Amino acid sequence: MANTSSPAPVPLSGPSPWRGRLFGLGTSLLSLMLTLLGLLTMTFIIARVVPIDPILSIVGERATPAQIETARQHFGLDRPWYVQYGIYLWDALQGDLGVSIRTREPVLQEVARYFPATLELATLGTLFGVLAGVPAGVLAATRPGSFADQIVRIVGLVGYSMPVFWLGLLGLLVFYGQLDWVAGPGRLDASYQMLLEFQMTQYTGIILIDAALNGAWDMFRNAISHIILPSALLGYVSMAYISRMTRSFMMNELGQEYITTARVKGMPEWRVIWVHAMRNVMVPLITVIALSYAYLLEGAVLTETIFAWPGLGRYITDALFANDMPAVLGGTVVVGLAFVTLNMISDILYRLVDPRARA
Amino acid sequence: MILTRGIGRSAALAILMAGAAPAALFAETPADTLVIADAIDDIVSIDPHEAFEFSGLDLNNNLYDTLVELDPTKPGELIPGLAESWSVSEDGLTFSFKIKSGITFASGNPLTAEDAAYSLKRVIKLDKTPAFILAQFGFTKDNVDEKITFDGDTVSFTTDKVYAPSFVYNCLTAGVANIVDMKTVEEHAVDGDMGNEWLKSNSAGTGAYVLKSFKPNEGYILEARPGYWRGDAKIKNIFMQHIPEGATERLLLEKGDIDIARKLTPTDVEGLSGNADVTITSDVGGQIYYLAMNQKVEALANPDVLDAMRYAVDYTGMADTILKGQWGVHQAFLPKGFLGALDDTPFTLDLAKAKELLEKSGVPLPLKVSITVRNTQDRMDIAQSIQNTFGQIGIELTLDVGDGKQVLEKYRARQHEITLQTWGPDYPDPHTNASTFAQNPDNSDEAKATGYLAWRTAWDPGELGAMTEAAVVEPDSAKRAEMYKEIQEKHRQDSAFVLMFQEMKETGLRTNVKDFYTGGAVDSASYWLVTK
Incomplete structure (x- = not known):
């Protein structure tokens, strides 16, 4: 009897898509771990090469040698560097970033308190930057050399070149000091701050979200009136970068043949720009926006100082001035993690907007 | 179209935000709260027997008391604190302090001579940086239990040699000699630390205020406690904000969003001259x-x-x-x-x-x-x-x-x-x-x-x-x-x-703020006398 059954299908070529994806995921994770290891090692080395004795800043100028030695032992600084490095790595991998020399609080606990303030500010700032920067860049690209292009260029130039502390002070002076349009420095008025402290559940540390979740809309409005100026300022600086890059990407795309084809076919201009060209512009633009966001997350130190904003940038800077290296290292590691995370999100977004990246 | 709608939404949001703001903008500082701006990032610890920085001493001056005090209104003048009287033995070596009766700690525990003896001994046993202020009288970890004693309502200590009594009393006005609530502190002791960790975010004193919240490099909130032995504090809450930037403090002060600015630069002070809503005080x-x-x-x-x-x-x-x-x-x-x-x-x-x-x-x-x-x-x-x-x-x-x-x-x-x-x-x-x-x-x-x-x-x-x-x-x-x-x-x-x-210290105050004392060169800030 002849065998009439079909032969088993033979794969045409290469591994299955799932294997490919798993391989990709494994590579990403390995890359992430190596990046983290490099980050931890670099921060450790930097902490050891800087000519700073953190103990002196804790015990003060008048401390006796015995008090200095006790403090040194307490913080493990009397051990060989490789032992300190081993302990540092082991603790960091378990989520323990050490104890702040200045405040004696766990660094992770402090970072967790400061980071939401920065996250709130940077997110809103990036939102402003994207909402204003992308349309401005498109406008400038579609009318090169026009009055609108010149305006976008000048506005961008000011955002690039003006010192942010000067813009911040000027903004405070005008919008808070003179016009009364916004509230002053800090995240809340004193009365709301006390209300938040003692009578509300703080779910996230992001005041806008916590106030909303608590149904405290007065507080929400107060928080908005405080955050709007610093976030608009950061958004302006971010916008300057995003608009210039959008203009450049868009002009490049508008010169492509497929754009000419679309126009010849009679497609409406808005569709040519916002659907066809923008789809390709989005790929590099995602990187630009992610970088801009990461820059703001890293901590807009001067903005946070001027606006008395208890964020991560101010935390790291204050720690640096106080020779508090565990706090500096902890903050730096968190910033590094934020960069890595944004990088991964960018990768995912690439795959969503660019079919070629999905292969 | 998408862009138009996006811009429209952004504009609407901006208008909403701007419209929402005025409700909160003109809120002056609450009548029962004194809002102070200062740079407080020098604080290492607020345990009274460890604190040795200006901001920490300012804070503790309002949470704790000492046996003898400096009059905040006349810096340098000694007045009775928690001790109603004191004496020196004929040989000039033993100092005795009779504790006032009827004083309680924030916990409700009554103040006793034992608390005072415990506190002075704790300074030596903890041996933090400011401990030398008391250790210079010959106290060591080994001898302090014999040198510092109490009997009934009197606490006594014996020095290693004769010192000028004024020298001893002056040292006892320092922040390191603050008296803590022994029972409360010991209840929170961990691994023999005499409550050191706990006192870094809590208070246990007889002072006019109780610490409600302390966030390093951000600020603190104090609440007045009724029945303070010197008379109740005039203002219920103290809200300290860490604002190191002088220009920012100046703006907040001008707008009435803070009551006191303590880190003004000469430029800020000059800019505030002529402002009828603000008073500048100068102190050493x-x-x-x-x-x-x-x-x-x-x-x-x-x-x-x-x-x-x-x-x-x-x-x-x-x-x-x-x-x-x-x-x-x-x-x-x-x-x-x-x-x-x-x-x-x-x-x-x-x-x-x-x-x-x-x-x-x-x-x-x-x-x-x-x-x-x-x-x-x-x-x-x-x-x-x-x-x-x-x-x-x-x-x-x-x-x-x-x-x-x-x-x-x-x-x-x-x-x-x-x-x-x-x-x-x-x-x-x-x-x-x-x-x-x-x-x-x-x-x-x-x-x-x-x-x-x-x-x-x-x-x-x-x-x-x-x-x-x-x-x-x-x-x-x-x-x-x-x-x-x-x-x-x-x-x-x-x-x-x-x-x-x-x-020199130049402080900016809203004109309705009265009786704020910085402590000058010898003492720390007093909040409990302030009115507004």
Whole structure:
């Protein structure tokens, strides 16, 4: 009897898509771990090469040698560097970033308190930057050399070149000091701050979200009136970068043949720009926006100082001035993690907007 | 279309935000809350027996009390604190304090002599940086249980030798001598730390306020407790915000969003002049600016060279310009406000006289020396002014610039030639500065007596050392004050130091804020008397 059954299908070529994806995921994770290891090692080395004795800043100028030695032992600084490095790595991998020399609080606990303030500010700032920067860049690209292009260029130039502390002070002076349009420095008025402290559940540390979740809309409005100026300022600086890059990407795309084809076919201009060209512009633009966001997350130190904003940038800077290296290292590691995370999100977004990246 | 809608939404959001704002914008500080802006990032710990920084001492001054106190309205004047009376034994070694009755801690526990004894012993046993203020009376971890005792309502301690009673009492007004609630603190002790960790975010005192919240580098909130033994605080809540930027503080003060601004720069103060809603008060602080000349450098050990330098500093020029409002001319090692402080300023810029003295000294001119200076703006400004005026009399100064640690290490290792430094008193008694500026028991390198500024600059104070020893045991306060005046007089004429400036504190207050006391050079800020 002849065998009439079909032969088993033979794969045409290469591994299955799932294997490919798993391989990709494994590579990403390995890359992430190596990046983290490099980050931890670099921060450790930097902490050891800087000519700073953190103990002196804790015990003060008048401390006796015995008090200095006790403090040194307490913080493990009397051990060989490789032992300190081993302990540092082991603790960091378990989520323990050490104890702040200045405040004696766990660094992770402090970072967790400061980071939401920065996250709130940077997110809103990036939102402003994207909402204003992308349309401005498109406008400038579609009318090169026009009055609108010149305006976008000048506005961008000011955002690039003006010192942010000067813009911040000027903004405070005008919008808070003179016009009364916004509230002053800090995240809340004193009365709301006390209300938040003692009578509300703080779910996230992001005041806008916590106030909303608590149904405290007065507080929400107060928080908005405080955050709007610093976030608009950061958004302006971010916008300057995003608009210039959008203009450049868009002009490049508008010169492509497929754009000419679309126009010849009679497609409406808005569709040519916002659907066809923008789809390709989005790929590099995602990187630009992610970088801009990461820059703001890293901590807009001067903005946070001027606006008395208890964020991560101010935390790291204050720690640096106080020779508090565990706090500096902890903050730096968190910033590094934020960069890595944004990088991964960018990768995912690439795959969503660019079919070629999905292969 | 998508863009149009997006812009429309953004605009709507912006309008919504702008419209939402006014509801909160004109809220002045709450009537029952005093809102203060200051830079409080110097705080290392708020455990009263560990705190040794200005901001921490300010905070603790309102949470705790000491056996004897300084009158906040008359800085430097001793008044009863938690002790209603005190006495010294005939041999001058044992000090006894009778505790007031009816005082309670914030926990409700009654204050006892045992609490007082426990607190003083805790200072020695914890052995944190400020412990030396009490340890200098001969207390050690080994003997403190015998040296400090209580009986009924009286706490007593015995010193290792006779000291001036005023010296002992002044040291007992320091923050490190605050009395804590023994029961509460011990309930929170972990691994024998005597509640040290717990007291870094809580309070356990008899003070006018209770700590409700403390966030390092962000601020703190205090709440008044009824029944405070000195009378209830006038304002229910204290809200301290960490705002290190002077210009930001100024804006907030102008708008009425804070009641007190404590980190205003001279520019901010000038900008606020003429504002009817704001009052500026000026007070002295305890820091002293000085030059120290290393006596191991032969030319700098020449008395005529040192005298020439005293007349080659532009004291008033600097105080009126680069240091305006921050530092005032002061030419003695005791800050104004201290027992026996000198207030006169015998030295002025007199380049002709300085040149004459330098020529008389016989040192080869131009004299080339370096000045070690920390890389901060005010110090660089001062160093450059001195470089300029010294240059005019034949001293070529080279600036040797470093960060705080480098400069301090060089000074402590006696490797500087001239150094520009500041010094602040550790406790409110003249001995704190006299002992470091005018005492140096062993001037050899081997002694490594870095606690003495005189040793750091290799200067032997000669008879001043003995005079300082005598002053610290003189029982008569008036006579003691005279002794310190004499020591300072000789010190500023003949020492290896040029004393130049004393710190000043300018505070901005809303005009409705009254009775805020900074504590001047000897004490810390008092909030409980403030009204608004």
